[in-house]
Amino acid sequence: MNKEFEGLWRDTLEPWLAGLEAERKGSVTQFLVWTIGGVLLGLAIAAYFFTRGGDIFFLPVGLVFGGVAGVLIGGRRLERLRKSVKCELNTKIAEVCQLSYALKPSTPARFETFRGYGLLPSYTRCAFEDHFSGERLGCDFELYEAHLKQRRSNGKSSHYVTVFRGVLLRINFPRKVEGVTVITRDMGVFNGLGALGRSFGSKKLERIALVDPRFEKAFEVYGTDQVLARYMLDPAFMERLLKLETALKGKNVRAAFDEHSGQGELLIAAETGNLFEAGSMFKPLADEARVTTLVSEMLLVTEIIENLVKPPELGESG
Template sequence: MSESLSSEMEAIWREELSPFLAEREQRRKKAVGNIVVGTGLGVAAGITAAAILLAFGLFPFALFALIGLPVAGGAVGSAKFNELKKEVKLGLLGKLAEASDMRYSLQPAEPARFDVFREHGLLPNSDRRSFEDHFIGERHRSVFELYEAKLEEKRRSKNRTYWVTVFRGLLVRIEFPRTVEGVTVITRDKGFFNMFEGWGRKTFGSKKLERVGLVDPKFEKIFEVYSTDQVMSRYLLTPTFMERLLALETAVEGKKVRAAFDDRQGGGELLIAVETGNLFEPGSLFKPLDDEERVRTLLEEIDLVTGMLDLMVRPPELGENVLADQS
């Protein structure tokens, strides 16, 4: 492994991950072979069926056979391939998460606070949704959950119906270590379009939220803030917190981070949504499994997660102006 990795991770690679991958290499080769054979048989069947159908002048059916049968053959052949991919993903991410004091599962049993994310306007409307890659743990005595969400909207044109991805990224729930009362929502500034949504107030669920002005004009240009409690919102939205929220986008290589503080759990809760690519994938199984690069990539993404959480909940360091906007 790379010299930049810790001695602990070197040991995990050598003693656990490398043997885990090596044991599955023969299954990988066989699974890839099944795809090749399945696709090849599908191509042969497609060509034969298309030739027969063309002889009867059935061009649309011939085209369908020529395209559909190879796809079907590949799909049948990929069953073991997909099964192995899930097994490898769970094994690698489970062990890497454990090394970072987290627990991992392929999917959340219940996507934490998803309806609350929607209620507070942190996510767009969608007609289809899927969730994967669930992490749970604790950082700086703050319990958190994190998972990936993909939201799609059905759209129609004159000739067809199709799906558009309207959100793909991370949803995070953190038991925030500071007192939270009421609801404070931090969304992106829409500039000119603010006038169409009502400049001064919003309603989320049954709560009416008033617009909050931010002290720093830098943040005022980027975010819109609404809250049920003006005093509490200023207590929460310190310059340090807002800087960290912006830094989070860079940390996870994402965009359009937005957040909400909510007191409904009886304590302090921080919800964060940030758009990212599809993270936490084990890499191509068309390449040998026992490859340190696939582990290094996953480890880098897990480090992004832990770094993001540390960024949001770690105690302020000497020199950080945490309470500057509470005077």
């Protein structure tokens, strides 16, 4: 960490976290007591019915349901502490980065647009958290995390599986955006089928051929205008988008240039997993590694945005 973050840790965050250590230990103890008690109670009830002629099936059922009940009841205090620590750490670190932070977005920015352009999979349940907003190089932006689940059924039972967990990013792009340009993942032999259904509202999106073989291997591009799409996807931007996937340590980055906001925006979705967490509550709170991880993730966000919106530099492609 640089001196500014070191000062934040030494003067503010470390003494604050140290003051919460007794609460953490009490919360962990309560969680363990309820969890173990729930398991024992579940086993006792199951054993009671088993000794009176019940099926042995009651034993594992009692174990599971007792344990789950204990975790849910005993974990409420620990969960409140986790959210409090996470919110305070992210808020203070964001302030140093000249950003604003909220535990959840009041409105998930352009979420329906992400869906409309096919940048997100279909889902049954959705949840949002960790909303950051601010400005870099004269461009305002919003970033938040989305967790999408889809209900799956085999005819006898159903369950939910995660189909997307990562970040959604909206940036007011510095160059004028005209039309719509959508950048999706390459689907190999299925690219032709994907092209048949690409549209937004009344506008048909046609496939855009690009000259960069590395970009073509990773992405498929569709747009309302061939010339405008190539203008937005200049060689320098394509190179930066390729580097973005590595920088985020995620996968399946996809994006869109959208004129419909009135200002022109760049929308990016990336499967990064769950970021911006405060770490385990089963370890001492006053651990500098918690803050170091959050600082690195937040600086990565600001660096990504600056790299995407800054003008092409000498030595970049094109």
